[in-house]
Amino acid sequence: MTVKPSIRRIATRVVAAVAALACTFSLAACGEDEAGKIRIGIKFDQPGLGFKKSGTYVGFDVDVAKYIAKKLGYSEDEIIWKEAPSKQREAMLQNGDVDMILATYSITDERKKAVSFAGPYFVAGQDLLVRKDDHSINGPEDLNGKRLCSVTGSTSAATVKEKFASEVQLMEQPGYAECATALFSGIVDAVTTDDIILAGLASASRGKLRVVGKPFTQEYYGVGIKKGDTKLATQINNAIVQMIQDGSWQRAISDNTAGTDYTPDVRYNPPTPNEGEEE
Incomplete structure (x- = not known):
């Protein structure tokens, strides 16, 4: 039996609608x-x-x-x-x-x-990444007049704006690779974000960058x-x-974190996962 084009189009739309509905209720989106x-x-x-x-x-x-x-x-x-x-x-x-x-x-x-x-x-914990041979920054107390880089939308950028806005110039970039490049080239004096992120960047730099090691927040x-x-x-x-x-x-x-001196802060790690559960 030959199916008329109009009926075929209706059937196609019905199948598509059912598939879309199934996608709505599944954990992994259809596609x-x-x-x-x-x-x-x-x-x-x-x-x-x-x-x-x-x-x-x-x-x-x-x-x-x-x-x-x-x-x-x-x-x-x-x-x-x-x-x-x-x-x-x-x-x-x-x-x-x-x-x-x-x-x-x-x-x-x-x-x-x-x-x-x-x-x-x-x-x-939020910390600072500097060039290995730069010893002018040994903690957040040395940031006055310095140029920092962090990532747009990160809590690290928000913290800099809140705590150090009057002391530093903040450059925001879309990713940490851009911040590391700015640090290598001397455009900024330090990159600031969480210590474990900085440890990864330091490891990838093959000894050219170092983490200051004085975290000033808990993330x-x-x-x-x-x-x-x-x-x-x-x-x-x-x-x-x-x-x-x-x-x-x-x-x-x-x-x-192999090849770095990084160790998690034992006062907070490992943490107790209890977020999001029904009370």
């Missing part, structure tokens, strides 16, 4: 090669944390994300990695572009108005999720607890 997979936002430009290298993804955030995904029932080849720049993270979660974000994403009250968090899975890294998803928050928190207990968390820290 080409995305069905049955989990989409995780990470940084692509942070050595030691979230770094895209020859088509692969490496770093501490990546290792934590893989562990969580496995506990949620996803193998590594069922993860779709998406770049999550600092200033785009809330929008990516709100728009459903990703299912979760692990991108040195500090938990703050302001961000919790737009998204929810699980975790924390790590506690960093609680959370797993960003869609606002109000308490069930997913509980599942992620359980996975983080297991990662800490079985030694995988410490191994991930050691593997991704």
